[in-house]
Amino acid sequence: MTKMKTLSILSLVIVLLFVLSACSGGNTPPPAKPSDSSNQEAEGNKNQEEEKEPVVEEEKYDLGGREIRFSAWWDGTPNPDTPEGEKALALQAEVEKKYNVKIKYVAQDMWETAEKFSSTVMAGEPFADVVLVPHVFVLSLLKGGYYTALDDFMNVKEESKLSDLIIESGSYGTGKTYGFLNSVALYDNTGLFYNKRIFQDAGLPTPTELQEQGKWDWDTFVDVAKKLTVSKSGNGKIDQWGLTGSQMTLGSYLIYSNGGVIYDEGTEKIALDSPNAMEGLEMMNKLYNDYKIVKRDEGNSWEDPVRYFREGKVAMYPAGLWEVGRFQKEMVDEYAFVPFPKGPKADGFIMGQPQMHINVIPRGVKDPKVVYKIWEDLQDFEHIDENNRTTAESWFTDEASVENALNTLKIIKFARYGGLNIDDAMWDLVRDISDSKLTPASGVAKLMPVMQASVDKVLKGTE
Structure with a gap:
C-alpha cells in the first residue's frame, strides 16, 4: 500500500509537471515582448506628459472703457x-x-x-x-x-x-x-539715385554694376561724375552734370559714408573734427571747387536739385527714399538706386540716419x-x-534697386542731431566750404564751438 501510494503520488507529480510545462511554454511561443519602438513611444509620451508645461492663460485686462x-x-x-x-x-x-x-x-x-x-x-x-x-x-x-x-x-x-x-x-x-x-x-532712409539713360549713352558702367563688382567707392564715384560732366551741345558750356544735391546733403552723406558723424550721441559732442568727418568735408570741397562736377542750385536748395534730376540734366542725385514721389511720375528717364559710395575709412556701406x-x-x-x-x-x-518689399517694388522697376532700398535697414548708423539747434551753423559751414570762403579745417574750427554751445544748452534744458 505504501509502495502504491508512493507511485500514485509520483505519477500525479509527473502529470502536473507535464501540464505546467505545456502551459508555460513547450511548443507555444511566449507572449511577445514590447518592441524597442513601442518602448520609445511609450517613454516619449511619458516624457512629453512630464515636460508639458501647464497652459498659461493670456493675461486679461479691463481699463473700464x-x-x-x-x-x-x-x-x-x-x-x-x-x-x-x-x-x-x-x-x-x-x-x-x-x-x-x-x-x-x-x-x-x-x-x-x-x-x-x-x-x-x-x-x-x-x-x-x-x-x-x-x-x-x-x-x-x-x-x-x-x-x-x-x-x-x-x-x-x-x-x-x-x-x-x-x-x-x-x-x-x-x-x-x-x-x-x-x-x-x-522712406526715411537715404542713398543715391542715378539716371540710367545718361550712363547708357556714355557707355559707362552704372553704379549698380560698380557695386556688384565691389568698386562702388569714392574714387569710382568721382571718376564717373567727371566723365558725365560735359558739354553735350559742343559749345563748351556744361549742360550735363555728374552730380547735384544740396550742400547739406552732400556734406553729411560724405561724412557718414566715411564712418563719421556730425553729432555723437554717445558722447553728446559735435564730432566734425574727427579724421573721418574731416575727410568727408575735404572731399566735398574737391567736388565743388577742384573737380567742379556738382550742378549748383539757383537759389533754392530744396527744389532745384530734384528738378535738375527730374529733367535729366544730372546723372546722380543723393537723397532720401521718400523723395521718389517728387520725380517718379514726371521723370521720363528710368532711375535706379544704390547706397552712397563707400568712403576710404569705412569697412562697408554706411547710411547715416540723421532723423527719426x-x-x-x-x-x-x-x-x-x-x-x-x-x-x-x-x-x-x-x-x-x-x-517694405511691396513699397520698394512700387518705387523701382529693377530688382537691384529694390534690394538696395531694403538693405538700407541693415547699414544704418544713427547720426541724429535734430532739435539741437545746430542746423544754421552746419549750413553756414557747408556753404562756406562749397563757395571757397573757408577751408574745411578753418570752417570747423570757427563753427564747431558755436554748435557745441547750442548742444549743451539744449541738453541742459537751458534753451
Missing part, C-alpha cells in the same frame, strides 16, 4: 473705404474688446507738439497716451524728463516685440528705451505697460518685411 489716444501730426484713423483701412479697423475692434478701451487718434500740429507735450505733462494730464514726436523735438523732451522709459515697467528685450535696432534707436545713448516703432521707416520720428509714452500716463501693449497689438509686426 477708457479712451486711449494716439497722437501724430495727421489723423491716424483708418479709412474704412480701403482694404488696408478695413483690416486695421477690424484689428482695432479686437484690441478695444480685449482691453475694454476706446481708441482715438489725435491730430496735433507738428511744430506745436513740443509745447503741447511739455505743458500737459507738467499739468499732470498728458494730452495723449502715445505720441509720435517729430525728430526735432525728441532730444529736448527726453532731457527734460518728459518720457516714460519702457524699462521702468517691463524687460524690453524679453517682453516686447521690438527689434534690437529699434531698442537701440529708442535709447539715444541713455541705456533705457524711451522711443519705439514697429520698424525704422523705410519716434513714439513715446508721456510721463504721467496711467497704466503705461498696458498702453504699450495696446500699441503693440495694433501693429502688424508679422508682415513688416513683406510690406
